[in-house]
Amino acid sequence: MERNYEQLIELNVGNVKYNEPLKYHTTIKIGGPADILIEPYSIEAIEKIMKVIIKGEIPWTVIGRGSNLLVSDKGIEGVVLKLNKELDHLDIHENQVTVGAGYSLIVLATQLSKKGLKGLEFAGGIPGSVGGAVYMNAGAHGMDLSTILVKAKVLFDDGTISWVTKEEMKYSYRTSVLQKKRPGIVLEAILQLEAGDKHSIQNEMQVNKDYRKETQPWSNPCAGSIFRNPLPEYAGKLIETAGLKGYTIGGAKISELHGNFIVNNGNASAEDVRRLIQYIQQTIYDLYGIRMETEIEIIGRK
Incomplete structure (x- = not known):
């Protein structure tokens, strides 16, 4: 693994760390070491990293901002790609948004509310990244990502990258096709919003934020909701x-x-x-x- 580490350092593809404790990269502050942790500089850097991974038959895992995640005390074998600040680009064109997987979901919801764009108010208090939210169809207050996603750029487990439409994601409650049937990781997403009243949108989002603050223990290290709601029960x-x-x-x-x-x-x-x-x-x-x-x-x- 040291040889792979040196090779990845030489490629200059991102911030590369060896034997990095993952407790520093999860919201619950738990997790043993990753053999190699990389925070890629770009999607192009990820493509270079994947060539090394596939050629060397190295196990690999992708994480975002570390919410909704419990990492073993023994850590993770192989390479861990952390999609964070380097993949947080944002482009707003009229009512459509193109956003990187590493972008904070809370920050995105705030930015869109300031623009008077409606559709992401439910996410005002949801921690984590856009990539993770699209991957698991994150939601709250009766809404979820499936209501606004147009398509997502996905890195598949064979190393290929392609766009997947909302229909192809086969969304259901907290689930997408990427979790089991067609394993893949979201790199970028295109979202369709609606024009709305800026003040109404911001007020609704603040109500959602306040509700989460009052009812959920985010002042302590935690991973978020542990269980899916076994509907109609909670x-x-x-x-x-x-x-x-x-x-x-x-x-x-x-x-x-x-x-x-x-x-x-x-x-x-x-x-x-x-x-x-x-x-x-x-x-x-x-x-x-x-x-x-x-x-x-x-x-x-x-």
Whole structure:
């Protein structure tokens, strides 16, 4: 792996780090080391990186801003591409937006509200990147990315890059075709908004932000919603009704503010969180016969 590291350094494709702890790159502040972590300078740089990865048959993983993610204590094998500030370009042309995968979803929602563009108000308080949001069809308040996506530029697991339309994404609740049937990572997205009243849009977004601040524990390290809502039920309500708020395993604790959040009390391991997830799943199944599926991605060495 050291040889691959030196090769990637020589290519000058981005900020390259060796044996980098991923706890510094996730919102829950948990995660063992990546063999190699790269923050690519551009999409063209990613194409060069992928040639090295494919030729060397190196395992690879892509992350964004680290929300909705639990990384193993043993870290991640091979190369981790972190799509962040270098892929945060934004171009607004009338009501259509072209935006890089590394762009902050919250910042994007704020920028569009200032322009009087309607359609992303629901995302005003959602942490993470545009790429991750498009990948998992992030949403809130009855809206999601599928309502505004036109198409996305995607890096597929064979190293090829192409555009995928909204229809081809086959969106459903917190799910896209990229997660299982056609694995791929979003590099760029084109979104279609509507012209609206700037003040009304900003007011609606502020209400959504305030609601999240009051009901979700983002002042503590956390990954976001742990479970998908088993509709018509809601994960947080089921966990609260089961009396699990505040339950702790090691340094991982079910938030007392919102049952569908697990917070890191400062020294939590990924194993603590994993065991707590399993405990919740077993308890909810025993009480209600409902199987809880995780919304967060759990990745890394077993």
